[in-house]
Amino acid sequence: MLRIPGPAARMCDGLSRRAFLKIGAFSFGAASLSLADVFRAEAQNGVASTHRSVINIFLAGGPPHQDMWDIKTDAPVEIRGEFKPITTRVPGIQIGETFPRIANLMDKCVVIRSIVGSADRHDGIQCLTGFPHNSLTPLGGRPSMGSVLSKMLGPAHPSMPPFVGLAAATQHRPWSDSGQAGFIGPTHAPFRPDGPGMANLTLNGISVDRLDDRKGLLRSFDGMRREVDSSGIVEAVDAATQRALGVLTSNRLLEALDVSREPATVRERYGDGKPYQFQFDGAPTVNDQLLMARRLVEAGVRCVTLSYGRWDSHGNNFGLVRDHGAKLDQCLSALVEDLEARGMLNDVTIAVWGEFGRTPRINNGAGRDHWAPVSSCLLIGGGMKTGQVIGSTNRLGEHAATRPVTHGEVFATIYKNLGINPQSTTILDPTGRPQYLVDASPLPEVA
Numbered sequence: 001m002l003r004i005p006g007p008a009a010r011m012c013d014g015l016s017r018r019a020f021l022k023i024g025a026f027s028f029g030a031a032s033l034s035l036a037d038v039f040r041a042e043a044q045n046g047v048a049s050t051h052r053s054v055i056n057i058f059l060a061g062g063p064p065h066q067d068m069w070d071i072k073t074d075a076p077v078e079i080r081g082e083f084k085p086i087t088t089r090v091p092g093i094q095i096g097e098t099f100p101r102i103a104n105l106m107d108k109c110v111v112i113r114s115i116v117g118s119a120d121r122h123d124g125i126q127c128l129t130g131f132p133h134n135s136l137t138p139l140g141g142r143p144s145m146g147s148v149l150s151k152m153l154g155p156a157h158p159s160m161p162p163f164v165g166l167a168a169a170t171q172h173r174p175w176s177d178s179g180q181a182g183f184i185g186p187t188h189a190p191f192r193p194d195g196p197g198m199a200n201l202t203l204n205g206i207s208v209d210r211l212d213d214r215k216g217l218l219r220s221f222d223g224m225r226r227e228v229d230s231s232g233i234v235e236a237v238d239a240a241t242q243r244a245l246g247v248l249t250s251n252r253l254l255e256a257l258d259v260s261r262e263p264a265t266v267r268e269r270y271g272d273g274k275p276y277q278f279q280f281d282g283a284p285t286v287n288d289q290l291l292m293a294r295r296l297v298e299a300g301v302r303c304v305t306l307s308y309g310r311w312d313s314h315g316n317n318f319g320l321v322r323d324h325g326a327k328l329d330q331c332l333s334a335l336v337e338d339l340e341a342r343g344m345l346n347d348v349t350i351a352v353w354g355e356f357g358r359t360p361r362i363n364n365g366a367g368r369d370h371w372a373p374v375s376s377c378l379l380i381g382g383g384m385k386t387g388q389v390i391g392s393t394n395r396l397g398e399h400a401a402t403r404p405v406t407h408g409e410v411f412a413t414i415y416k417n418l419g420i421n422p423q424s425t426t427i428l429d430p431t432g433r434p435q436y437l438v439d440a441s442p443l444p445e446v447a
Contacts, residue, residue: 051156052418053297056305057352058124060175061312064358064368065376066397067321068096070113075396079360082318090387098325101333107387110379114391114400118356120372123174130411130438139429144179146303150188157300159252165190166289167307171281178305183429256299259291269334277323282310287331294338315365349382349417360396373399382417384446408440416442
C-alpha cells in the first residue's frame with residue numbers, strides 16, 4: 001500500500017514518523033515489501049532491457065479439446081458431439097466451427113493437439129510454471145514464468161512492472177491465480193490491478209494524475225536526516241526509491257490499463273464478452289482484458305496473465321462452447337490482428353490453454369467430464385514457425401497418438417521466444433542450488 005498519513009509524533013528533524021512515505025506492495029503479494037525493494041532486488045540481479053513479451057490466456061476449468069482444436073470427425077456421435085470442422089487459411093488444418101476468425105488467422109498459429117502430463121486438478125499451476133503443483137514445495141514452489149522474467153530481465157520500461165496479472169477474482173480461487181513467485185520470493189509476484197491495487201495508486205487522497213511535481217515529492221524525503229554512509233548504500237536507496245516513485249507517479253501504467261482510451265471501433269472489434277454466461281464460480285469472458293493485455297505489453301510489460309471463462313462443462317458442454325468459443329474467437333483474433341498491425345506479433349507469444357482436456361464420451365447431461373490424459377494448446381506469434389499442427393490424438397481423442405508434448409516443452413519454447421536459453425539458464429533456490437527454468441527443450445518444430 002502507498003500512503004502519506006497525516007500528523008503524528010514528530011521526529012527530531014521535524015518530519016512525522018508516520019508522514020514518511022510508505023510504499024507497500026500494493027498487489028505484489030507481500031505487505032511487507034516495498035516497490036523500492038523490487039527495484040533494488042532487480043538491480044542486484046543485473047537486469048536486461050530487451051522487450052519481448054508473453055500473454056498467457058488460461059481457459060480455466062478444462063476446455064474440451066475435441067470441440068475446439070481437435071474435431072473428431074470419424075468418431076461416433078456420442079463422442080464426436082455437435083460441432084463440425086471448418087477449414088482454415090492453412091490447407092489441411094481444420095478446427096471447430098465456433099472459431100471462424102481464428103481459422104482465418106491459422107497461418108499465425110501453432111495448434112498442439114497432444115499435451116500430456118496434466119494433473120486432474122482445477123488450478124493453473126502447470127500452465128503458469130511448466131511444473132506439477134508439488135515441485136519444490138518445501139522451498140516455496142516453482143516460480144511462474146512472469147516471476148522468472150521479473151527476476152531475470154526486470155522491467156522493460158522504468159514506469160511499468162514486468163509482470164501483470166489480470167485474472168478476475170473467482171469463487172473457486174485457484175482459477176484467479178495470476179502466477180506465484182515461488183522460491184524466488186514475493187518481490188517478483190505479479191502486480192494485480194484489481195480494486196485494492198488501483199486504490200493504492202493514491203497519495204493521501206491525491207490521485208496520481210494530479211502529482212505533477214515528482215521532484216517536489218522526492219524533496220520531502222530530504223527532510224529526514226540520514227547519516228552519511230560512505231559505502232553508497234544511502235545513494236542506492238535513494239535511486240531505488242526514485243524509481244519506485246517513477247512507477248507510481250507516471251501515468252503510463254494507468255493509461256495502459258484504461259481501455260477507454262482506445263477508439264470505439266477497436267473496442268467493438270474485441271467486444272466486452274457480455275452477457276456473461278456459464279460463469280458460476282469461475283471467471284467471466286473478459287474480452288476487454290485481451291485488449292488491456294495488448295496495451296500493457298505495448299507499454300512495456302513482459303508477461304501478462306489472465307483467466308478467460310469457466311470451461312468446466314460437466315453439463316451443457318455444447319451450449320458453453322458456443323458461448324465461450326464465439327467470444328474467445330472475437331477477442332483473440334482482434335488481439336492477433338492488432339499485434340500484427342503494430343509490428344509486434346513476432347515479439348509477443350500468446351498461449352491459450354487450460355488445465356486438462358474433457359472426456360471423449362458425452363455424459364447423460366450433455367457434458368464432458370475431466371480428462372487428464374490429453375489436452376490441447378494454441379500458440380501464436382513469438383517469431384515461431386507457425387501455420388502447423390503438432391501431435392495428434394487417436395480416433396476417439398483419448399490419448400496422444402503421435403508426438404506427445406509436455407508443459408515443459410511449451411514453456412521452454414516460450415522462454416526461447418523471449419530470448420532466454422532454457423537449457424542453460426538457472427536460478428538459485430533458497431539453498432543456493434541452481435534450478436533450471438524448465439526440465440525440457442524447446443519444440444524443434446517451431447524453430
